[in-house]
Amino acid sequence: MREVRLSLFGFGNVGRAVAEVLIGKEALFREKYGLEFRVVSISDTSGTVWLPEGIDLREALMVKENFGRLSAWTNDYEVYNFTPEEAVREIDAEVVIDVTNDRDAWRWHLAALRDGKGLVTSNKPPLAFHYEELVGEAERRNLPYLFEATVMAGTPVIGILRENLLGDSVKRIKAVLNATTTFVLSRMEQGIDFENAVKQAQELGIAERDPRGDLLGTDAGYKATILHCVAFKPITFDEISVKGIVEVTADEVKRALARGRKIRLVATVEEGNVRVAPEEVEGPLAVSSNENVAVIETDLLGELVIRGAGAGPKETASGVVSDIVKASLALRGG
């Protein structure tokens, strides 16, 4: 049995889902992988709870549920006001987990790696802007830097591209990577107008309160950038072309339908060329609901389709937790 100390940054929907999986699958991790996880710190925007002996995750979930913030938990635990970089350096953990939306997290990702810590993240901007630096640092230090959940939630498209198909050369990837735009376009197919479709998505918790990142294609663009980095070579979000769905009209949706097709926000990833734009599609790219899909074209295998959940707390936690196990096994081996 090997105990692995984890430091969790972010305790929103995904962070809490990760905590729930860590609680619920203790026995699985012990029996199948010989791993026992000890969460030594949890940070949310209110502060950092830190206990080297390990935090009671059930209690942490209850505090968050009842008070909305970890800093309310002052009777049992010390709450610290670290910056993330301070927290990463101060807290003795083997694997740092970033499930925040911190756009500047690449700084503390680097700090963690330089401090000899493995890193697991579902946070996209660090990779979409600093892939080369981050993955390079991890490789030089032989540390795990894993990010399955940044693209298509737990659906293992990153795993397939990074750890499989090792003899294939990817020619092109076409993918639908954002569930909110799929939802909005699906509603428009049913005759609901754009504004009301967005409102419904927000009411159902599918779109964020500020849905621009989805509707303008930024979220899909981050993901497409990451796919390019993994399948070909490092690139940044600034180098790609992105067009969202805000200009898609009811008429265009109707005309596509009449041809048996659907409009989806499609990412096209070729070597040195990434673009995200609404396209008329049929076949595997015509997904509905919260599914994402990637069609990977390679020289030996031809066309490979992977389709699965692209959003949701539990579905994202699936990728994060898989990476936590993978990072822990890699650190054990290394």
Add this chain to the structure above:
Amino acid sequence: MREVRLSLFGFGNVGRAVAEVLIGKEALFREKYGLEFRVVSISDTSGTVWLPEGIDLREALMVKENFGRLSAWTNDYEVYNFTPEEAVREIDAEVVIDVTNDRDAWRWHLAALRDGKGLVTSNKPPLAFHYEELVGEAERRNLPYLFEATVMAGTPVIGILRENLLGDSVKRIKAVLNATTTFVLSRMEQGIDFENAVKQAQELGIAERDPRGDLLGTDAGYKATILHCVAFKPITFDEISVKGIVEVTADEVKRALARGRKIRLVATVEEGNVRVAPEEVEGPLAVSSNENVAVIETDLLGELVIRGAGAGPKETASGVVSDIVKASLALRGG
């Protein structure tokens, strides 16, 4: 740069495709993985060509092409009459590759592992009958024993189940794993009768001269057995239920079509329960052509679909070569 000595067993369609990829992608393997492959032996049913300095693969392909057997190659190379077990022991290789159809290959797989060699295989019966023994031996010795190409050719369903989704628990897999039966059933949908559909499959090289292994469900059964071993726990082909497509009538195919459905040979894999039988399907399982598909249902992620080539020499070589790279990197790390 690290040189890896390979010993290739089987020089039929798949073996030759593997050799072609090893020739064509030398630069890729060197640049991307720091690996240089040296094939020190090739065996076909006529004998074993063995050259510790490394065999010229281009020449080997030419000899096979022109003479149909490696043993014709007597002017340049020694040709040995080893049994596979003798060859495995005698020949100094780090990775043994089995792309034969030898039903008893598990014996020399074991011999290779006991001799400290890694093993890569596309040959199904060893795994379908001796999974526990083989994988157990490899794990005890910390040696790679890789078999991506046994199920769905190079489409990485084994990689997904073995190396990803590490926090998910699989509930069920439903899959179409045999391309010949899909071809025959598709032709029947076009009104061609069973016997003629089989004849066409043979003429196109899709079905073997003796197509019973496909039509009776044995091939799909082997693959379903292997999926169970990977997703749940070891089981053998003798413990599963298999029904092929020979009793499917033109009428049944027609009635399914009328309901917007198709009959496919479907494998259902649940913990402790594997069955292969013709089923009426719609949605992702209704594949055509040489594609295979697996629908993997898990607790966290929900439904994951992976679809891709399920047959073909190049497509199978994709999985074999990916495993050769993976095995070589694992041996380097270990």
